Amino acid sequence: MRFKTDLRNIRTFSRLVAALNSLEKIAWVRLDDETARFTVIPDTGSQVWASLSVNLIFDNYSIQSAEPSNTINLELPLGPLQRALRSAAGGNQASLRLTKRDGLPMLSMTIHAMTKDGGGPEPRGGRAASGFSGADPNDPFGDDPDIFQQESLELTLKREREKVITQDIPVRVLHPDTVETIMQPKVREPDVHIQLPPLLQLKAISDRFTKLALTTSSSSRPGGGPERNNPKLELSANMYGSLRLRVAAESLDITSVWNGLDNPELDPGALSMPVEEHPSTRFREEGPDKWATVRVDGKDWSRVLSVGRLDAGRVIACFSDDHALILYVYVPHHDDEASDDVVTYYVSSYSA
Known part of the structure; x- marks a missing residue:
């Protein structure tokens, strides 16, 4: 090969x-x-x-x-x-x-x-290496235009x-047979699909929530010390363009909400069922108070969001309520704006 x-x-x-x-x-x-x-x-x-x-x-x-x-x-x-x-x-x-x-x-x-290779030291002073520095008032040929000032060899030129x-x-x-055992997880059709805000912005807020949860949990226990388990972040989205990030600890409960996000239209040709029977259609029909939620490990979620450094285009998050979150990160071709590739993240949800 x-x-x-x-x-x-x-x-x-x-x-x-x-x-x-x-x-x-x-x-x-x-x-x-x-x-x-x-x-x-x-x-x-x-x-x-x-x-x-x-x-x-x-x-x-x-x-x-x-x-x-x-x-x-x-x-x-x-x-x-x-x-x-x-x-x-x-x-x-x-x-x-x-x-x-x-x-x-x-x-x-x-x-x-x-x-680049450097040369020798640069001559100091204004006089040339030959000792001739220009017109000499005692030189009868000093004003002759055919007499030229001699210059030193520039040993400092970079090669x-x-x-x-x-x-x-x-x-x-x-061996090909070994690779065939590496199977992509199969998940059910998502309940909510939504375009995420810029990943580095989402990462900054997620990291802050995780840090606050760690600090709060550590200070609230006798003797302090690190928390045994990493904080869990709660991510929720609906079919009305809203995304919610929440962290709840012993003495902490804070939430950040994004509105006006896009819920992309489904491609009927790519579905195994009619659009009207799709779970996201039912979530939309139940109104903006119907949320799909997953719980993710704060530190693992931060590592996932580091893909934002790719200068990716759109990122679509597909929520299977209380089960899993699938991220589709589209990487554009700089020489062909109509083409892009996809990086898929599979994030399991922790039980409440």
């Missing part, structure tokens, strides 16, 4: 990897002719399923294997990849290829960067040269 590609849109790729790495240290990567899929399933916490078209992050893409669609499955450590991408951000060009080192599979990143850096990331090549 073979895989080789240049990197494009390194900033977006690096931020995606950083967001995934905050949830889990290992990702399953599935590469084929058209897509790159990243799957993160931690022991506890939110799961991520990212499906990106190869032209979002790759260029001069070449892949070959014996599997259908030239599929290659890898187990990839995210920390080394994140560090390599951080180095690539300052380079002129970067490429990835699947190779071997001492018989072990590696994802090798080669980074080309231009560096550019190419620097090549190679970073090897150890990977495991997975």
